[in-house]
Structures are given as C-alpha cells and as structure tokens.
Amino acid sequence: xxxxxxxxxxxxxxxxxxxxxxxxxxxxxxxxxxxxxxxxxxxxxxxxxxxxxxxxxxxxxxxxxxxxxxxxxxxxxxxxxxxxxxxxxxxxxxxxxxxxxxxxxxxxxxxxxxxxxxxxxxxxxxxxxxxxxxxxxxxxxxxxxxxxxxxxxxxxxxxxxxxxxxxxxxxxxxxxxxxxxxxxxxxxxxxxxxxxxxxxxxxxxxxxxxxxxxxxxxxxxxxxxxxxxxxxxxxxxxxxxxxxxxxxxxxxxxxxxxxxxxxxxxxxxxxxxxxxxxxxxxxxxxxxxxxxxxxxxxxxxxxxxxxxxxxxxxxxxxxxxxxxxxxxxxxxxxxxxxxxxxxxxxxxxxxxxxxxxxxxxxxxxxxxxxxxxxxxxxxxxxxxxxxxxxxxxxxxxxxxxxxxxx
Amino acid sequence: xxxxxxxxxxxxxxxxxxxxxxxxxxxxxxxxxxxxxxxxxxxxxxxxxxxxxxxxxxxxxxxxxxxxxxxxxxxxxxxxxxxxxxxxxxxxxxxxxxxxxxxxxxxxxxxxxxxxxxxxxxxxxxxxxxxxxxxxxxxxxxxxxxxxxxxxxxxxxxxxxxxxxxxxxxxxxxxxxxxxxxxxxxxxxxxxxxxxxxxxxxxxxxxxxxxxxxxxxxxxxxxxxxxxxxxxxxxxxxxxxxxxxxxxxxxxxxxxxxxxxxxxxxxxxxxxxxxxxxxxxxxxxxxxxxxxxxxxxxxxxxxxxxxxxxxxxxxxxxxxxxxxxxxxxxxxxxxxxxxxxxxxxxxxxxxxxxxxxxxxxxxxxxxxxxxxxxxxxxxxxxxxxxxxxxxxxxxxxxxxxxxxxxxxxxxxxxxxxxxxxxxxxxxxxxxxxxxxxxxxxxxxxxxxxxxxxxxxxxxxxxxxxxxxxxxxxxxxxxxxxxxxxxxxxxxxxxxxxxxxxxxxxxxxxxxxxxxxxxxxxxxxxxxxxxxxxxxxxxxxxxxxxxxxxxxxxx
Numbered sequence: 001x002x003x004x005x006x007x008x009x010x011x012x013x014x015x016x017x018x019x020x021x022x023x024x025x026x027x028x029x030x031x032x033x034x035x036x037x038x039x040x041x042x043x044x045x046x047x048x049x050x051x052x053x054x055x056x057x058x059x060x061x062x063x064x065x066x067x068x069x070x071x072x073x074x075x076x077x078x079x080x081x082x083x084x085x086x087x088x089x090x091x092x093x094x095x096x097x098x099x100x101x102x103x104x105x106x107x108x109x110x111x112x113x114x115x116x117x118x119x120x121x122x123x124x125x126x127x128x129x130x131x132x133x134x135x136x137x138x139x140x141x142x143x144x145x146x147x148x149x150x151x152x153x154x155x156x157x158x159x160x161x162x163x164x165x166x167x168x169x170x171x172x173x174x175x176x177x178x179x180x181x182x183x184x185x186x187x188x189x190x191x192x193x194x195x196x197x198x199x200x201x202x203x204x205x206x207x208x209x210x211x212x213x214x215x216x217x218x219x220x221x222x223x224x225x226x227x228x229x230x231x232x233x234x235x236x237x238x239x240x241x242x243x244x245x246x247x248x249x250x251x252x253x254x255x256x257x258x259x260x261x262x263x264x265x266x267x268x269x270x271x272x273x274x275x276x277x278x279x280x281x282x283x284x285x286x287x288x289x290x291x292x293x294x295x296x297x298x299x300x301x302x303x304x305x306x307x308x309x310x311x312x313x314x315x316x317x318x319x320x321x322x323x324x325x326x327x328x329x330x331x332x333x334x335x336x337x338x339x340x341x342x343x344x345x346x347x348x349x350x351x352x353x354x355x356x357x358x359x360x361x362x363x364x365x366x367x368x369x370x371x372x373x374x375x376x377x378x379x380x381x382x383x384x385x386x387x388x389x390x391x392x393x394x395x396x397x398x399x400x401x402x403x404x405x406x
Numbered sequence: 407x408x409x410x411x412x413x414x415x416x417x418x419x420x421x422x423x424x425x426x427x428x429x430x431x432x433x434x435x436x437x438x439x440x441x442x443x444x445x446x447x448x449x450x451x452x453x454x455x456x457x458x459x460x461x462x463x464x465x466x467x468x469x470x471x472x473x474x475x476x477x478x479x480x481x482x483x484x485x486x487x488x489x490x491x492x493x494x495x496x497x498x499x500x501x502x503x504x505x506x507x508x509x510x511x512x513x514x515x516x517x518x519x520x521x522x523x524x525x526x527x528x529x530x531x532x533x534x535x536x537x538x539x540x541x542x543x544x545x546x547x548x549x550x551x552x553x554x555x556x557x558x559x560x561x562x563x564x565x566x567x568x569x570x571x572x573x574x575x576x577x578x579x580x581x582x583x584x585x586x587x588x589x590x591x592x593x594x595x596x597x598x599x600x601x602x603x604x605x606x607x608x609x610x611x612x613x614x615x616x617x618x619x620x621x622x623x624x625x626x627x628x629x630x631x632x633x634x635x636x637x638x639x640x641x642x643x644x645x646x647x648x649x650x651x652x653x654x655x656x657x658x659x660x661x662x663x664x665x666x667x668x669x670x671x672x673x674x675x676x677x678x679x680x681x682x683x684x685x686x687x688x689x690x691x692x693x694x695x696x697x698x699x700x701x702x703x704x705x706x707x708x709x710x711x712x713x714x715x716x717x718x719x720x721x722x723x724x725x726x727x728x729x730x731x732x733x734x735x736x737x738x739x740x741x742x743x744x745x746x747x748x749x750x751x752x753x754x755x756x757x758x759x760x761x762x763x764x765x766x767x768x769x770x771x772x773x774x775x776x777x778x779x780x781x782x783x784x785x786x787x788x789x790x791x792x793x794x795x796x797x798x799x800x801x802x803x804x805x806x807x808x809x810x811x812x813x814x815x816x817x818x819x820x821x822x823x824x825x826x827x828x829x830x831x832x833x834x835x836x837x838x839x840x841x842x843x844x845x846x847x848x849x850x851x852x853x854x855x856x857x858x859x860x861x862x863x864x865x866x867x868x869x870x871x872x873x874x875x876x877x878x879x880x881x882x883x884x885x886x887x888x889x890x891x892x893x894x895x896x897x898x899x900x901x902x903x904x905x906x907x908x909x910x911x912x913x914x915x916x917x918x919x920x921x922x923x924x925x926x927x928x929x930x931x932x933x934x935x936x937x938x939x940x941x942x943x944x945x946x947x948x949x950x951x952x953x954x955x956x957x958x959x960x
Contacts, residue, residue: 004934074536075944085497106478110734112724116929117529117741121556122599143929151556151742151927152613232599262724266601268739286477287469287506287537290484290499301488302497302505304481372941374533379471379740381532382934383941 001116001137002375002382006030016367016387023138029330030367035348036391040359048360048393055324055343055358056405062322064298065089068311069335069346071276071327072395073371073384077284079399080326086406088298090320091285092311094333095278096293098239100306102271103292104248105255112259114234114268115377120144121151123159125230127223129195129254130165130188131238134172137272137376140236141172148177160226164191165241184223186214188242192250198224199257233267240273274376276333283374315340325356328364328395345395363392407447408433408440409888414452414867417838418459420847420856424835430457432863435887439859452867455882458838459855460519460864464845465639465669465704466786467716468509468546469523469537471530472746475736476503476714476787480750482732483714494900502713502787510542510903512793514892517866517881520545520854520903521792522845524588524639524669525718527551529741529930531582532937538905539948543891545864547849547906549639550584551718553621554595556742557923562624563614569913569960572628576912576958577920579634581936585849585908585953586636588669589625590718591643592618595745598721605721606643607656618643619660626664632910633956635850637665637702642674645722649678651687658694658701667848670706670785671695672767677822684759685822686766692773695780702848703774704781707767707798709790710755710815716748716788723747742927753790761819763789765812771802772828777839778847795841796878802832803874850953851906863888904949905942911958 007020008030016030039051046054059065067084070077070093084091093099105111119126126145133140150156158179163170166185173181186194190213197212201224212220227233235254242250254269261267273279285293291304294311307313314320315338324343327333331349335342335356342356347364365371366384374381409432416428431438467473477484484499489508491497498508513521521541526534526548538546552558552575561571575587593616594605600612607618625638642657644650654674658666668674671691679685695701712731717723720737724747727735731752738746753760767789774780782799786792801808812820820826832840846855853862865885871877880895891899917932924932942948 001929004931078540082496085491103478106734106736107481108734110479110730110736112737114739115529115741117743117927118599118739120929121742121927122739149926151560231601259727262737266599266739283474283533284536286474288540289497290477290488290503290505290508291481292478297491297497300490300497302484302499303488304485372532372536378474379527379530379738380930381530381536382930383532383938 037348037361043355051360052401056402059087064320065322066311066320067091067324069094069325069327070281071329071333073365073373076395077281079396081288083403085297090296090309092294093278093281101239101248105252115379119234122232123234125233126161127235128163129237130191131241134169146175189244190214192253195253195257236270238272280374362395368392369394410446410449412451414455414457416457417834418857419839419843421858432888437861456868456870458866459842461517461841462845463521464781465524465783466521470534472716475748476716502791506537506540514543519864522547524549527744528582529743542900545903547585549586549588550582551588551744553589553592559614562616573912573916575628576910583907583937585906588639590641592621594721631959637667639667645673648676648684650674650676663700665700667702671703672706680822688766688769695774702779704783705767706785706789708763709794710753712752713787714750720745720747755815758816758819761816765823765825769825772830777836778844782840796875799878800875805831904951906951908953910955
C-alpha cells in the first residue's frame with residue numbers, strides 16, 4: 001500500500017525504528033539491522049568489482065539467462081530491462097503467478113476498478129472476497145475502511161463490511177464508521193459460483209437450488225440486495241489468496257458482476273496484490289517493452305508469452321542455464337532451491353539455501369537509498385527516501401556496471 | 407562547431423518564410439547568424455530539399471497509467487510489431503499503443519521532436535513523467551487534468567475566493583510538473599462517481615451543484631490571469647454523442663471571448679440528421695471556430711483500422727464500452743481526482759458511423775481557415791496511431807488522393823457530410839503551421855517550432871516528394887538540438903529529450919488548506935504528491951525547460 005504516513009526515527013541502538021503508523025511488514029523492513037557483508041564468488045569474499053566482472057562473464061556466457069525475483073523499484077527495473085535485452089534474457093517477477101490471475105482476466109474481458117482514496121471516501125459497502133487482507137495489507141482496514149472522515153458528508157453513513165470466505169480475520173474492522181460486519185462462510189473456490197449466481201439473479205434468472213456455493217440461497221439473495229442498495233460498493237479481492245486452479249475465473253466473475261451492476265448504479269473492484277515491488281516492476285516492463293512481465297529478449301525482440309516465460313516453470317524445467325535473482329525488499333523473497341547456477345543481488349537478510357556463483361548484497365529502496373514505487377492500485381507512485389547511511393550498493397548501479405562489463 | 411545547411415527550401419511560418427531558399431547555420435544546438443568569415447565545420451548540401459522545424463504533437467497519449475493499462479489490455483496490438491534492438495536502439499514494440507521506446511523512435515523517424523501528453527492526472531503525474539522519461543529523443547510535456555478533482559469542485563461549490571482557486575491551479579501545475587491544464591468532460595468524471603450518466607454544459611453536478619460551464623469559465627479565466635500561455639485545453643461534454651455539436655457550439659459561446667482550446671473536436675461535431683440520426687456538424691463547428699478568434703482546436707482525426715481509445719472520460723468511456731472491439735475494456739475511478747476508460751476500437755471504412763467520423767475530421771481540417779488555430783492530431787491513439795500522420799497529411803494536401811480514398815468508404819456516409827464538395831489542398835506552409843509553428847506558439851514554447859536565430863536547432867529535412875505521404879513518413883535528416891538523429895528515416899543517434907513545464911506564480915498559503923485536505927481525505931501526503939525536479943532529471947535521464955509565463959493578474 002506504500003503507506004507514506006510512517007514516522008521513522010533512530011532506534012537508539014544505531015538502527016531505525018517505526019515510531020508511528022507501523023505494521024508488521026513495515027516494522028520488519030525498516031527495523032532490520034544494517035549489515036554489510038562482502039560480495040562473494042562461490043562463497044568467498046571478493047571486492048565488488050570482481051563480483052560484477054564475474055556476474056558479467058556468467059551472463060555473457062549464458063544461453064538463456066532468467067532475471068527472476070525482481071523485488072526492486074522503478075530505477076532497479078529500469079536497469080534490469082536493458083541488461084535483459086542485451087543478454088537475451090527473460091524477465092519475470094517472483095509473484096507474477098498471483099498477478100497473472102488478474103492479468104488473464106484483464107486481457108480477456110477487463111475490469112472496472114477504483115483506487116484507494118476513492119474507496120476510502122466514497123464506499124458505503126465493502127465486500128472482502130476470499131482473502132486475509134490483514135496479512136498482506138495490514139493497514140487496509142485502518143486507512144481505507146475504518147477512517148472517520150469522508151469528503152462527501154460531515155457525518156458519513158455507516159459502512160457495511162462483508163467477508164466472503166473462510167477463516168477471515170474481522171478484528172481490524174472497528175470504529176464509529178463501521179455499521180454491520182458480516183461473514184458469509186464459504187470456500188474460496190465457491191466465490192465465483194456465488195458471484196455468478198448474483199449476476200444471474202440480478203438479470204432475473206431464478207435459481208431453484210437451496211444452496212449456492214455452500215451458502216443458503218437466501219444469503220446470496222441478501223448479498224445481492226445489499227450490493228444493489230449500495231451507493232458505491234467496492235469488492236476487494238486478493239489474487240494471492242485465490243490460490244486454486246482456474247482462480248482467474250473467480251476474478252472474472254467478480255469483474256463481470258461489477259461491470260453489469262454499473263449499468264444502473266456505481267460499484268467497483270479493488271485488487272490487493274503488489275507485494276515485493278511486483279506492481280512496480282510489471283509497470284516498468286510494460287511501458288518499456290510494450291508487454292507485461294514474462295517477456296524474453298532471446299531473439300533480440302520482445303517476445304511475450306505468459307506461459308512459456310514463467311520463470312519458476314523455466315527453472316523447474318531447466319530451460320535456463322543462469323538465474324539472476326534480485327530481491328531488495330523483504331528477506332522473504334528467497335531464491336528457489338535449484339541447482340541452476342545463480343547470481344543473487346539481494347538484501348543481506350536473505351536466506352540462501354545454496355551458494356550462488358555470485359552474491360552481491362544490495363541496499364533496500366526507501367531504507368538505504370532513494371527510489372520510487374508504484375502502489376497496489378497501479379495509480380499512485382511514491383518516492384522512497386534514503387533513511388540511513390549504508391555502504392550497500394544500489395541494484396541499479398550494480399546492474400548498470402554488469403551491463404557495461406558485458 | 408558551426409554547421410551549415412545549404413540551399414534548402416525553408417518553411418518557417420513563425421518568421422514568415424514560405425519556401426524561400428535559405429541557408430541555416432547551427433552552433434551549440436542553436437540556430438545562429440554567424441559572421442561572414444566564420445569557419446564552417448560541416449556543411450550539408452540540401453538543394454531542393456524541404457526544411458521545417460521539428461514537428462510538435464500537441465495532443466498525444468504517450469504516457470501514464472491509462473496508456474500502460476492499454477498496453478496490458480492489448481498485447482495482440484504489439485504481436486508482429488516487435489522491433490529488434492540495433493547497435494543504438496533498444497527493442498521496441500509498436501502500433502496503436504507503442505512502448506515508450508517505440509513512441510520516441512517512431513516520432514523521431516517521422517521528423518517530430520516534441521510530443522505532449524494531454525491527460526496527466528495529478529495523482530498519476532509521477533508515473534506519467536517516468537514513462538515520458540523513458541521516451542527517447544523527443545521533448546515532452548504534460549497537461550494536468552483539473553475540473554473533476556474534488557478539491558477544485560469543493561472550491562467552486564464553496565464559492566472560494568477566486569485568487570485561491572488560481573493558487574490551486576498554479577500549485578497543481580507545479581506539483582504535477584505540467585505545462586498546461588486540461589479539463590475532461592468538465593465535472594463529468596466526478597458526476598459519474600455519483601452515478602450521473604451525462605452532464606451537459608448547463609447541467610448541475612448532483613453533489614456539488616456546479617455546471618461544466620462554471621468549470622470551463624473558471625479554468626479559462628484562471629489560466630489567463632495566471633499568465634499561462636496555453637489556454638485551458640477542453641475535452642468537452644458529450645464526447646461522441648450524436649447531437650454533441652450543439653454542446654460544442656454552446657461551449658464556444660460560453661467561453662465569452664476567453665482563450666479556449668477545444669481538443670479532438672471531430673468527436674464533438676456530430677449532428678442528428680438522417681435515418682441513422684448521425685450526421686456531420688463540421689461545417690457549423692468550423693464556422694464558429696472561424697468566427698471566434700479566441701478558440702483554437704485540434705481535430706482528433708479518425709483513421710481506419712484497429713486502435714484503442716484511452717481517455718480520462720470514464721463517464722463516456724463506460725458508454726463506449728458497449729462497442730469495445732475486441733470485447734474487453736477497463737474503466738477506473740481514481741483518487742477523488744479523475745478517472746479513466748480504456749476501450750479498444752476498430753474503425754471500419756465500410757461502417758456508416760466510422761466513415762462519417764473520418765469525413766467529419768477531414769471537413770474540419772478543410773473548413774477551418776486559420777491553420778494557426780487548428781492542429782494536426784489523431785488524438786493518438788483514440789482516432790488512430792500517430793504513425794498515420796503522413797497519410798493524413800497527404801489526404802489534406804492532395805485532393806485526388808482524397809477523392810480516391812472517398813471512393814473506398816461507406817458511400818452513404820458521404821451524403822451526410824460536405825467533404826465531397828471541398829477542393830482545398832493544404833500547402834507545405836500550412837502544414838508547417840499546423841504541425842510546428844502553431845502548436846509551439848499555442849503552448850508557449852519560446853524557441854521551438856521555428857527556425858529563426860536563437861531557436862533550438864530541432865530541424866527536419868524532407869525530400870520534396872510529390873507523394874506527400876512518402877515524404878513525411880521518412881525525412882532525410884532530423885536534427886535534435888543540432889545533432890543528427892535520423893538519416894533517411896533511420897535513427898543514427900539516441901538522445902534524451904527534455905520536459906517542458908510552466909510555473910505560474912501562486913501564494914504558498916494555499917498549502918495550508920491543501921495540507922488539511924490531504925491529511926483528512928487523501929492516501930498520500932501532500933509533500934509526496936508533489937513531484938520534485940530531481941525525479942525528472944534523475945541523473946541525466948531527463949531535463950527541465952521552464953517556459954515563461956506572463957505576469958499574474960491579481
């Protein structure tokens with residue numbers, strides 16, 4: 001969500017501390033101690049220049065390098081792209097699998113969506129479809145759903161929040177602004193059926209079944225009535241949580257339902273994905289290459305194929321002879337456990353199961369260096385600022401040096 | 407190093423030069439008048455060639471969130487149009503929604519040196535500038551959108567002091583690093599969020615009570631008093647609506663003599679005559695434009711083929727989505743700021759409606775007398791990709807070519823347009839006005855769009871080919887800042903263009919109310935909403951050219 005209202009100060013022990021408006025994710029990121037290990041070749045410390053030369057040699061000699069992970073910001077991706085182009089490589093983000101649940105829908109039928117500020121001020125109904133927003137976007141409810149102020153009324157109407165799914169944490173939905181909070185318990189892979197049924201009911205179809213997607217028909221009819229009564233409803237989904245075969249069809253059902261509601265009223269979707277810079281990196285790839293991620297430059301031209309150039313598939317199938325793994329944000333973006341030779345450009349907090357051929361620790365945008373990131377709704381991008389003195393090089397500088405040494 | 411371009415026929419309307427054979431001298435990126443004994447370091451013999459300033463596209467959607475949405479939506483637009491890297495250019499993919507790299511390369515290859523993104527959302531300005539920053543060779547600039555943003559509408563509805571409204575307009579131009587201000591479906595993007603489905607010129611916004619007329623007049627007067635050179639850039643109400651011509655004529659009247667630029671008027675010149683209740687209103691619009699010297703326009707010509715429409719006008723694009731081809735589309739409500747709609751579209755020459763749209767655009771070109779107030783655009787990519795310009799220029803310059811083209815389209819459409827009766831053929835001088843001198847003057851680009859001493863040496867050299875399409879598609883030479891960038895239609899050097907901005911004066915106390923607004927309602931802080939110079943300069947990726955504004959009045 002790229003929250004820019006955090007107060008961050010010195011921790012008193014040389015590091016940083018999130019003083020205000022923190023969440024689990026921001027605290028673990030900003031409060032990580034600064035460590036500055038040496039670059040390595042085959043596990044042995046070397047000067048940065050040697051590591052760069054070795055990386056350049058590996059890339060030069062690779063027949064099909066894959067640039068994966070891609071946890072980076074705009075300028076980092078701006079450096080990945082020309083290197084991938086010149087080396088005939090493939091670009092793909094570690095979380096593209098989630099993103100493609102959305103992109104497949106986007107590329108076959110489209111969307112009708114809203115952005116964070118719009119939802120925060122305008123929505124009177126939120127439906128949270130299938131995911132624990134809490135875990136991936138810890139401040140979503142506080143900032144977008146439970147806010148007291150709305151631009152459009154001094155005392156804004158109470159909001160209804162409906163959770164559609166199983167085992168979802170409602171605890172963050174609280175405060176004066178919140179009216180009803182309901183949970184409709186269903187399996188995530190039943191959401192599509194429920195939404196499709198609402199779409200059919202809205203068109204006047206009659207559904208004789210007593211249960212729809214595990215819910216009593218009356219509950220589905222009630223949900224539809226609430227949608228129809230909303231002055232501005234927002235249905236939120238998490239592509240990462242809709243993790244079952246053909247989940248894109250669920251996302252498509254959501255969007256087609258929303259599009260049809262808009263023939264007579266206003267309603268919008270809001271997808272919450274975008275962790276580890278994936279929204280940012282996809283945006284840069286799209287404007288520079290003309291295609292979203294999963295592009296190969298092996299032919300010298302941009303070749304787009306979301307199935308073929310899925311990095312995790314290529315690694316598993318041994319279709320690549322070199323993985324360049326970039327992970328500058330969280331320590332969770334560890335490289336895959338593979339015997340494909342690897343160059344790792346990562347935050348020093350990564351856990352490396354295997355020794356990479358070349359390892360270059362890099363700084364984190366917004367902590368060790370300035371940067372820019374595109375927010376989850378793909379609308380707003382925000383500047384990130386350097387907060388501490390560190391000797392860790394930036395991804396873009398390392399990548400540019402590698403490119404220069406190719 | 408002094409460079410001499412010898413013996414070309416120079417078309418430089420800003421300086422009244424109409425095809426005279428003249429030598430042009432370049433030094434340090436500028437056009438100079440050297441002393442007679444100065445040593446020429448390099449001479450280009452250009453006898454018989456046509457020389458113009460570099461082309462300037464004043465309305466082309468080349469960057470920003472909605473363009474990236476379109477790229478994502480339509481990978482099929484790019485498949486088969488991938489360009490391999492060369493020694494100096496990077497891989498690029500093109501056609502209707504080109505990659506940023508492709509847009510820069512193709513504009514340069516066509517002899518253009520500047521392109522302006524006309525629909526930059528303030529909330530999306532950072533990404534728009536990042537995309538423009540990755541658009542090589544050409545200079546660029548953005549028009550920031552106002553008029554459906556809630557801060558402005560609250561000011562207007564709350565009858566805020568006019569000088570505070572001007573402060574906000576100017577603040578937004580600074581914050582978004584804009585050179586001009588655009589209004590799209592004035593108030594209508596916001597009204598759509600309240601489930602209003604149309605907002606005519608004098609219709610009230612259901613929540614704010616203001617009308618598009620109020621919004622246009624406030625912005626027109628505000629920008630004039632702020633001294634911003636380019637007048638308010640108006641994408642009017644009722645885009646694409648049969649009968650929209652009445653709104654357009656009323657909007658021209660509503661301007662009350664204030665300078666107003668009406669963009670892509672082709673889409674706003676539709677009448678309701680005939681069996682299909684769709685006819686050309688071009689003659690009436692052209693007459694009104696001719697009679698009102700305060701009005702300038704660009705056409706937004708429709709060209710046949712597959713394209714993708716990209717607009718901030720979420721209200722109208724939601725309606726257009728019924729005609730999406732292929733059947734997929736995206737509409738977004740954005741940040742209490744604006745919206746967008748991305749709808750793929752196929753213009754067919756055999757379709758009555760599309761053929762008439764094509765004819766209406768050409769009629770407007772041929773019926774508006776003053777090329778200084780009419781700019782050549784396809785509203786890229788809404789009417790068609792900018793790479794169609796050479797073809798469009800030939801349609802305007804070559805009557806028999808135009809008549810041949812008319813034979814191939816839906817013949818019923820021609821019955822509802824005056825196109826067949828129009829004999830006008832544009833001259834090279836007029837083309838140079840429409841594609842160079844006019845846009846530069848309108849946008850306030852001091853040293854661009856002309857070839858006088860002191861001008862930036864952005865120069866295009868064409869072969870004087872009677873096939874004007876071939877001529878304008880592939881210039882022999884393009885100089886950018888005095889350097890040869892294109893030779894025989896091929897890029898020989900890649901440079902980074904600059905970003906034009908305008909910075910009218912504002913009273914910083916406006917930030918008090920803005921800060922409160924951001925803190926209470928927005929999801930970014932005011933300080934981060936604002937785009938710094940460093941973000942554009944970005945270690946040499948870009949540079950800024952601050953174009954002068956006139957003194958602010960009150």
